[in-house]
Amino acid sequence: MFKKSAEKSYNWLDDRFKITPLVEFMRHKQVPIHKHSLWYYMGGVALFLFLVQIVSGILLLLYYQPGVDSAYESIRFITTKVSFGWLFRSVHSWSANIMVFFVFVHMFSTFFTRTYSKPRELTWLTGSVLLVLSLVFGFSGYLLPWNELAFFATKVGTDIAGAIPLIGDPIKLLLRGGEGVTGATLSRFYAFHIALIPAVFTLFLFLHLLFVQRQGMHEPEFFHKLPENKKRMMPFFPNFVLRDALLWLLVLNIIIYLAVFFPWEIGVKADAFAPAPDGIKPEWFFMFMFQALKLLPAHMFIMEGEVFGILFFTLAGLVWFTVPFWDVFIKESMRPKIMKLFGISVIAFILILTIWGYLV
Amino acid sequence: MDKKLSIKLFVFFCSCLSIILFATTVQSQEKAKYGEDDQCIVCHKDEEILPEDFSEFDIHLQTGLSCKGCHGGDETSDDEDLSMSSEAGFIGVPEKIEIAAMCGKCHSDINFMRQYQPRIATDQVQQYHESVHGKKLAQGDTKVADCTSCHSVHNILPAIDARSTIYALNIPATCKKCHSDKEYMAEYGIPTTQYDEYVESVHGVALLERQDTGAPACNDCHGNHGAMPPGIASIGHICGTCHVNNQEYFSKSKMAIEFQRDELHACEECHGDHDVKKTSDDMIGDSDSSTCVDCHEEGEEAYDTGIKIRQSLGGLVTAYDSAATLLKTVEHAGMDDLEMSYAVKDAKQSLTQARTLVHTFDFEQVKVKTDEGKTFVTQALKLGNTQMQDLRFRRLGFGIATFFMTIVLVALYFKIKDIERED
Numbered sequence A: 001m002f003k004k005s006a007e008k009s010y011n012w013l014d015d016r017f018k019i020t021p022l023v024e025f026m027r028h029k030q031v032p033i034h035k036h037s038l039w040y041y042m043g044g045v046a047l048f049l050f051l052v053q054i055v056s057g058i059l060l061l062l063y064y065q066p067g068v069d070s071a072y073e074s075i076r077f078i079t080t081k082v083s084f085g086w087l088f089r090s091v092h093s094w095s096a097n098i099m100v101f102f103v104f105v106h107m108f109s110t111f112f113t114r115t116y117s118k119p120r121e122l123t124w125l126t127g128s129v130l131l132v133l134s135l136v137f138g139f140s141g142y143l144l145p146w147n148e149l150a151f152f153a154t155k156v157g158t159d160i161a162g163a164i165p166l167i168g169d170p171i172k173l174l175l176r177g178g179e180g181v182t183g184a185t186l187s188r189f190y191a192f193h194i195a196l197i198p199a200v201f202t203l204f205l206f207l208h209l210l211f212v213q214r215q216g217m218h219e220p221e222f223f224h225k226l227p228e229n230k231k232r233m234m235p236f237f238p239n240f241v242l243r244d245a246l247l248w249l250l251v252l253n254i255i256i257y258l259a260v261f262f263p264w265e266i267g268v269k270a271d272a273f274a275p276a277p278d279g280i281k282p283e284w285f286f287m288f289m290f291q292a293l294k295l296l297p298a299h300m301f302i303m304e305g306e307v308f309g310i311l312f313f314t315l316a317g318l319v320w321f322t323v324p325f326w327d328v329f330i331k332e333s334m335r336p337k338i339m340k341l342f343g344i345s346v347i348a349f350i351l352i353l354t355i356w357g358y359l360v
Numbered sequence B: 001m002d003k004k005l006s007i008k009l010f011v012f013f014c015s016c017l018s019i020i021l022f023a024t025t026v027q028s029q030e031k032a033k034y035g036e037d038d039q040c041i042v043c044h045k046d047e048e049i050l051p052e053d054f055s056e057f058d059i060h061l062q063t064g065l066s067c068k069g070c071h072g073g074d075e076t077s078d079d080e081d082l083s084m085s086s087e088a089g090f091i092g093v094p095e096k097i098e099i100a101a102m103c104g105k106c107h108s109d110i111n112f113m114r115q116y117q118p119r120i121a122t123d124q125v126q127q128y129h130e131s132v133h134g135k136k137l138a139q140g141d142t143k144v145a146d147c148t149s150c151h152s153v154h155n156i157l158p159a160i161d162a163r164s165t166i167y168a169l170n171i172p173a174t175c176k177k178c179h180s181d182k183e184y185m186a187e188y189g190i191p192t193t194q195y196d197e198y199v200e201s202v203h204g205v206a207l208l209e210r211q212d213t214g215a216p217a218c219n220d221c222h223g224n225h226g227a228m229p230p231g232i233a234s235i236g237h238i239c240g241t242c243h244v245n246n247q248e249y250f251s252k253s254k255m256a257i258e259f260q261r262d263e264l265h266a267c268e269e270c271h272g273d274h275d276v277k278k279t280s281d282d283m284i285g286d287s288d289s290s291t292c293v294d295c296h297e298e299g300e301e302a303y304d305t306g307i308k309i310r311q312s313l314g315g316l317v318t319a320y321d322s323a324a325t326l327l328k329t330v331e332h333a334g335m336d337d338l339e340m341s342y343a344v345k346d347a348k349q350s351l352t353q354a355r356t357l358v359h360t361f362d363f364e365q366v367k368v369k370t371d372e373g374k375t376f377v378t379q380a381l382k383l384g385n386t387q388m389q390d391l392r393f394r395r396l397g398f399g400i401a402t403f404f405m406t407i408v409l410v411a412l413y414f415k416i417k418d419i420e421r422e423d
Helices: A002-017 A019-030 A037-061 A071-080 A085-112 A121-143 A148-162 A168-175 A184-213 A235-262 A284-295 A305-321 A321-331 A335-359 B005-032 B039-048 B096-107 B124-130 B132-138 B147-151 B168-177 B182-188 B195-198 B202-209 B218-222 B232-240 B242-252 B252-259 B266-271 B299-332 B338-360 B365-423
Strands: A031-032 A233-234
Touching: A002 B096, A019 A235, A019 B242, A031 A037, A031 B232, A037 A085, A037 A184, A037 A235, A037 B005, A071 A085, A071 B338, A085 A121, A085 A235, A085 A284, A085 A335, A121 A184, A121 A233, A121 A284, A121 A305, A148 A168, A148 A184, A148 A284, A184 A235, A184 B202, A233 A235, A284 B218, A305 A321, A321 A335, B039 B096, B096 B124, B124 B132, B147 B168, B168 B182, B168 B195, B168 B202, B202 B365, B218 B266, B232 B242, B242 B252, B242 B266, B242 B338, B252 B266, B299 B338, B299 B365, B338 B365
Parallel strands: none
Antiparallel strands: A031 A233
């Protein structure tokens, strides 16, 4: 009976929207099976976590009230009085951090398998934009509970943005909505977090997924060279989709476990007149940059150390995100080795500085 | 380069230069606020014979008062023979005995002083004459402190300036200069350990280590210009300036009458003077650190009262600690700690009040408060346990959810295997 109703619904939809070609496309889409197939799932997990963000974020929106006098109180209300509010708040915070982690994993797996090469340059670029937007998501969301650590971390973060030569001051003013971090900053970060960034993110996510679907799964070089009869493949639908669903369910269970056993802290309410507490730290994904800026001397060459650091990271980001366009200039025989070394150096740099940042 | 453009650039640079020069001139004019028209300073600066402690930040200098105010002379003349002549009223370095009166010329004149601070006190000189320092000076003892001993001579700064010798954090060091000098103080027959004791005391730690300017320095108990050792009758009132309730309870207690009769030093008898230590409940009762046993012996009613008060406080402390520990657990678990934290705060408040009521030396009054505190503790524990029960329920819920998710996961796994086998 269920099968009959499903078939009826399908026919009804197909009659109007012609969805059969789409289903056929998915059915015929093949996913390569090889020793690095695991990395194909990372983007999917990041996508799932983004969906968790939307659902939990909407539920939080029902009760959250931006404002110096209401933000912290409303978060407290959500976690203590609203039914399952504690769960959604913790799930939102945990999944946001895990999402950023998986976006990084997805990016590095794409880098090391050199998936970014022609014809997937734009997929890499849209992915890069999505990474930056994920970080901005994290930065803007961090302030919303209006607690002490977030308040001072935002102050430091926007101060760093203000140190950018020429455009720093206008950017700082735009972010803060005034000279200091105030209620105006909170309103802006709220608007960025729930409207502006989600809109832009969705647009780039759509383009990213469109490119992935249109171009199909990338075949690593060793796999590509195999004779057709030796290539093992699995259909995207239902095999890969079901495997994806299995992993997503597992991730969801882990997030709920974290939310129940390690609830995300609310902290102490921010007080603009209080002295900055010890141990102000940015979110973990900004730690390597924060630590690097801390380690730089006051003056480097003709500029301040901080300005040098900002310029360095801007340039490094540009180099990283434009990798498909310049790696073609490296001799083909040397390319895999050089790029592997480059990628490992970047990971080592991020890891060492992040650990250093937490140890000191 | 185009000639016209060269001229334009030249004019532009000249304009910029003029603006910079103008700005620098204005700035340097603003900077040259003090002493430039005062020939005393001009000459003494040129000759490099300014006093050793001379400071351009001296409040008199900053408000435009000349050296003439204290030393006499004519500050408008650059001729040494004229400006420092007796005809011009030059007196040189004033005698120690004259200093208070000299400062008082202005500082005791409200009409003069109100132009600087409308609410400024003008009784400093009068108070000084009533102080130990002032009385001894009048008797011809020139070793005692005069105005400049504490305020400095040529570097006088307002008391709110952190660089001032009379800024709250610097006062103990200012008094210490003389009062900790054994040799200097030898003839007066008073101890010289006050500073060392104060530094270790609860007040000293608060002021000098935590830099809490609300904590008392020497002058808060001994007075400023009228500095005196407090008498037996005034000790309670001095401590009571800050510890209002303690003083009030004590003054109404039976003990106050006994103290007065035996000429005992109120608060000082139990808490000490310069070396006031952080109080503890063990100061009451029959323990080694108890101060009650200094005067009372076993079998006396007061001895038993001390033990009962100690036990009552101890009971509340134990109960409070258990509530505070549970509150931390509830907070750490991310549960609703709001109402519980209020109850714990109320219990803490009762404990503080009970400890203050110790100064009544009345067990019944203390017991009322400790009982009230225990009620708050019971309430807090109840709220905390409800939250912990809720936490267990959440974890059970997670377990059930995981069980069902695992079933779905296993089903999915077999479905995938099934499909792959068919392929």
